[in-house]
Amino acid sequence: MAAAELRWQQDSQGRTHLCVSGHWTLAMRKPDLQTVLDACVDEAGELPVRVSVASWDSSLLALLRRLLRQAEERQLTLRWLELPTDVERLLQLGSAHPIQPDGRARPGGPLTRLGLLAMDACASLLNAATFLGDICLALWGLLRGQARMRAGDFWLALQQCGPGALPIVALIAILVGLILAFVGAAQLQVFGAQLYIANMVAIGMTREMGALMTAVIMAGRTGAAYAAELGSMQANEEIDALKTFGFPPLEFLVLPRLLALLLAMPLLCAFADALGILGGFIIGAGLFDISAAQYLNQSLAMLSLGDFLLGLFKSLVFAVLIGLIGCHYGLSSGRNAQAVGQATTRAVVSIIVALVIADALITLICTQLGI
Numbered sequence: 437m438a439a440a441e442l443r444w445q446q447d448s449q450g451r452t453h454l455c456v457s458g459h460w461t462l463a464m465r466k467p468d469l470q471t472v473l474d475a476c477v478d479e480a481g482e483l484p485v486r487v488s489v490a491s492w493d494s495s496l497l498a499l500l501r502r503l504l505r506q507a508e509e510r511q512l513t514l515r516w517l518e519l520p521t522d523v524e525r526l527l528q529l530g531s532a533h534p535i536q537p538d539g540r541a542r543p544g545g546p547l548t549r550l551g552l553l554a555m556d557a558c559a560s561l562l563n564a565a566t567f568l569g570d571i572c573l574a575l576w577g578l579l580r581g582q583a584r585m586r587a588g589d590f591w592l593a594l595q596q597c598g599p600g601a602l603p604i605v606a607l608i609a610i611l612v613g614l615i616l617a618f619v620g621a622a623q624l625q626v627f628g629a630q631l632y633i634a635n636m637v638a639i640g641m642t643r644e645m646g647a648l649m650t651a652v653i654m655a656g657r658t659g660a661a662y663a664a665e666l667g668s669m670q671a672n673e674e675i676d677a678l679k680t681f682g683f684p685p686l687e688f689l690v691l692p693r694l695l696a697l698l699l700a701m702p703l704l705c706a707f708a709d710a711l712g713i714l715g716g717f718i719i720g721a722g723l724f725d726i727s728a729a730q731y732l733n734q735s736l737a738m739l740s741l742g743d744f745l746l747g748l749f750k751s752l753v754f755a756v757l758i759g760l761i762g763c764h765y766g767l768s769s770g771r772n773a774q775a776v777g778q779a780t781t782r783a784v785v786s787i788i789v790a791l792v793i794a795d796a797l798i799t800l801i802c803t804q805l806g807i
Contacts, residue, residue: 442467445607448785453484453517460489469502497526568765574686583687593696594604597658601704609630609708612649613715616640630724634734637716642739646709648795652753655787656777659762662693663783664767667776694759702748702753742807750798757790
């Protein structure tokens with residue numbers, strides 16, 4: 437098999453041109469382009485090239501691209517005397533979209549970076565506001581019976597974020613109740629008031645810890661799943677396909693997940709409240725000999741319907757935050773695996789921060805109102 441050849445030749449009229457011949461494949465040894473060009477004695481402003489190869493692959497395209505750059509640097513006009521059609525087509529595709537340098541490589545001074553940061557923040561707020569508005573319109577269409585949402589998607593999402601989350605919610609709720617009771621007992625024992633462990637655990641679980649810990653669990657379990665699922669669909673262009681066929685992605689993908697969370701979160705919160713109180717009873721009965729009747733009476737005497745409803749209200753607020761933030765980051769994800777992972781991470785972090793801020797605001801408002 438003839439090797440890859442690159443040499444100067446003269447035609448019948450005595451004009452010199454560069455001839456590319458032989459087998460230009462990766463397995464072949466190739467001549468040095470720089471050396472061949474330096475041997476050119478023709479200083480005219482034109483570089484004729486004849487490409488007549490027996491076989492070729494990407495190495496030929498790499499040579500021709502280097503030849504184009506060398507001709508541009510030497511201020512020579514490259515003229516193809518003979519070029520295979522397939523090679524010409526690939527060269528045209530390669531030069532149709534040249535790679536541009538990234539303008540962000542030079543961020544400038546502190547004022548420029550501050551301006552870019554402010555612009556990114558404004559763009560993020562605008563995207564979030566647009567997404568929230570679209571969700572409100574989708575919910576309004578659902579209330580009017582015009583939303584394009586499949587009931588099967590809703591029941592599947594409900595099964596995933598409802599019964600599927602019961603084991604982990606039960607475990608965390610019992611442990612939180614145990615911790616509250618044990619920490620409180622260490623202080624109440626000084627005053628001989630161990631019976632009031634039931635009061636502390638009951639009020640702490642129903643007003644704060646039941647809803648908040650359930651929401652944190654659902655943020656890592658369901659919020660991350662929503663962001664990853666929708667991000668993968670965005671990367672695989674499935675969402676673009678839905679738009680092409682006329683299916684609104686928000687109504688078709690987001691509404692079932694959001695409604696499933698709104699239905700499941702209050703039930704999970706009540707479940708966590710009950711198991712948290714049970715965890716406190718384990719500490720009270722095991723360490724301080726509090727009977728079941730005493731513990732139950734103290735818990736019921738301390739609790740009120742307002743405390744229980746406040747926990748359920750918080751769970752609804754948390755459900756909205758988990759669903760919206762998780763789906764928003766999923767739909768705004770990039771189109772590769774790394775972007776999906778980054779969207780999932782940002783979704784979980786943003787959800788947890790939003791949960792803590794929302795819980796603090798609701799508690800502050802309720803304290804000012806005397807609730």
